[in-house]
Amino acid sequence: MVAIKIRMQYLRGQLAIIRSGKGAAIMAPGVKRIALEFPFKNQNGAMGPRKFWQKYMPALKYHNPNVQMDVHRSRDPMTPSTLTIEFDGDRKEVLNVQHKDNTDICTTVLELTKATPVPTSEEDAALIREYEQLKKRDIQKVKNRESRIAAEKEAKRTGAGKSPLMS
Incomplete structure (x- = not known):
């Protein structure tokens, strides 16, 4: 059920941008x-x-x-x-x-x-802010994953064993 809730948050934010973004x-x-x-x-x-x-x-x-x-x-x-x-x-x-x-x-x-x-309603403005926060969080997740993979590769290359990030 969590996946549906997150997808709905994204969808609501995207619809709010369509209703009241710059092209509205x-x-x-x-x-x-x-x-x-x-x-x-x-x-x-x-x-x-x-x-x-x-x-x-x-x-x-x-x-x-x-x-x-x-x-x-x-x-x-x-x-x-x-x-x-x-x-x-x-x-x-x-x-x-x-x-x-x-x-x-x-x-x-x-x-x-x-x-x-078209003027932006308070509800749409709140949905857009929430959507932007979700996008920032996803970007940070990708960066964290990339740095974790790089650290694991470096640990394998140097033979240090397990990455300190995986502890």
């Missing part, structure tokens, strides 16, 4: 479609668009279900990373997002679509 904004009614295209692999400046897709697009889609959001990941590594925003009246904005940071891309999208941010 309601776009102006004139926005019809957002299309993002970037290479499948992290080549040719595709890290920013990829992280935008992973971190901010779920929140944008959650708060704007009537806006069509498409992501095309091309197998060609030389595909340029572009973000297309289509508005009513056949107006289109095509942005070159190659070598751009994910937060810069999000800020640009929010400005172009005249989006209004």
Whole structure:
């Protein structure tokens, strides 16, 4: 039962970030479609668009279900990373997002679509803080495991027997 409880804590934190994170904004009614295209692999400046897709697009889609959001990941590594925003009246904005940071891309999208941010509730803020603490704890667990493995390897190499960390 502990595993289910921990998984639910993670899930609640992730949902709170979607509900009230940076990408949580309601776009102006004139926005019809957002299309993002970037290479499948992290080549040719595709890290920013990829992280935008992973971190901010779920929140944008959650708060704007009537806006069509498409992501095309091309197998060609030389595909340029572009973000297309289509508005009513056949107006289109095509942005070159190659070598751009994910937060810069999000800020640009929010400005172009005249989006209004969704306020963060106290409950969501508490869930986000709890989620961040869980992530820090997991990072520390990985570091501890790596240092323990390194100490064991060193002990085997020097023939000292059992690692002092394992006592």
